[in-house]
Amino acid sequence: MTTVEQDSPVVPETMTGIYLPGDSTTERRTVSVPTPGPGQLLVEVGAAGICGTDISYIYREYKTHRGIDGPAYRGVVSGHEPSGRVVAAGPNCARFTAGDRVIVYHIAGCGLCDNCRRGYYISCTADSRESYGWQRDGGNARYVLAEERTCVPLPEELSYIDGALIACGFGTAYEGLRRIGVSGEGDLLVVGLGPVGLAAGMIGRGMGARRVVGVELSEVRRTWADSLGIFDATVSPDEADALLTEMTGGAGFGFTIDASGSAPGRTTAVQHAAEWGHVSFIGEGGRFDTEVSDTLLHKQLTLHASWVTSLQAMSDLAHNLVAWGLRPEAVVSDRFSLDQAEEAFALAAGGSRGKVVFVSNSVR
Structure with missing residues (x-):
């Protein structure tokens, strides 16, 4: 019964x-x-x-x-x-x-x-x-x-729509950012501004990243991302190399995350990571090919591959979003x-x- x-x-x-x-x-x-x-x-x-x-x-x-x-x-x-x-x-x-x-x-x-x-x-x-x-x-x-x-x-402070987004996309982004320890000690680069990339930007802001910058191929999605007030700047892949280098003075981003699931997107996330930087891959599908020595070894990068999240982290995220006012x-x-x-x-x-x-x- x-x-x-x-x-x-x-x-x-x-x-x-x-x-x-x-x-x-x-x-x-x-x-x-x-x-x-x-x-x-x-x-x-x-x-x-x-x-x-x-x-x-x-x-x-x-x-x-x-x-x-x-x-x-x-x-x-x-x-x-x-x-x-x-x-x-x-x-x-x-x-x-x-x-x-x-x-x-x-x-x-x-x-x-x-x-x-x-x-x-x-x-x-x-x-x-x-x-x-x-x-x-x-x-x-x-x-x-x-x-x-x-x-x-x-939580009562969140809507059912909030809950639906936490159920997958926001949980996936949160896990990827947790793995690389996003904090106020560095800037965050988000590659791919679909729903999961938008989630990564918002959560990265909540976790205290100094600046949050996005890379996205679609002008429509860049415009939408800009309207949300999450990102300090968004750029197209064609402009990324020059503008991202200019933004960081060539030092790169302490934290980068790829939500595009594309080979070019993953390459951007790795190439623009700072020395001793932390990189997270959360986008499904595709391949990743890279030169190893200068790109990975000599920069002392830490690369994480993350698949969704855990029950506990999902619960923690819901409460953190309330605390962050997001x-x-x-x-x-x-x-x-x-x-x-x-x-x-x-x-x-x-x-x-x-x-x-x-x-x-x-x-x-």
Whole structure:
């Protein structure tokens, strides 16, 4: 028997879920609203983001993940960036109850391996590992069935949109910046100003970086980034070598992070890192080739490769954002209802200015 508070809304028997056939379209299907089992929560989704990996590896073609053998999309309700309000808790739930506001970490790991015990469900290699929106139903529906162990509290000061952004992109950026120890002891260079790069700029500002500078190919995205007041300057890749050298007097940036996932972007992040600098790669896909001696060894660089974040770091980030007075929602350029899924995914795939999210007006 599930527990439902008296003031919880009546949960319908069916709902609409958004599926991705893999041919750059979306499909709406009527599905049953699930009943939470032991250790599970039924979460009414307040907001859910569209991630770049959804576009690259599912929306356009879902046969494989990153073009190699891997955890391909299994034809489930899409969306791995949900946040919302618990409406029902199954047996044996120990932390969350109906009415609690939560962020859903987007991987349900086995919970037993070393990576899971450290909170890095993303790196779980057990056969039972499932990603929301990839191998199990995700958040692009009115409700999502979530394992309680994958949920973290959403502070009252933050909106459901804030929570949806923390669920993936902001968590990914935070982990990459934590790895390189961003602080007021150096400037931060962010390469690639899509949603994750915007997140890196905002969080880097919160972590105290002296200056935050961005590099982005798209003029539309540079203009959007400039309007947010996050960056001290943004430049195009064509101007980057000259302008970044001028900004730092040739000394380079103490901290650099690549969110572009491109070979040129990674090269920019490495080449403009200062001596003894710290470089973080968080963008998926592509390759990286470099001359080693002068570029890496002689500059004494530390290079980190980071994949998403941990449950604990995601929870810490939510509280830090409140303390810093920062709202991830600021990077959202476009909001849609689930009824507009076709338009929303097309915009996200076509180069939106900032983040694209689904928002429910019924969740308070």
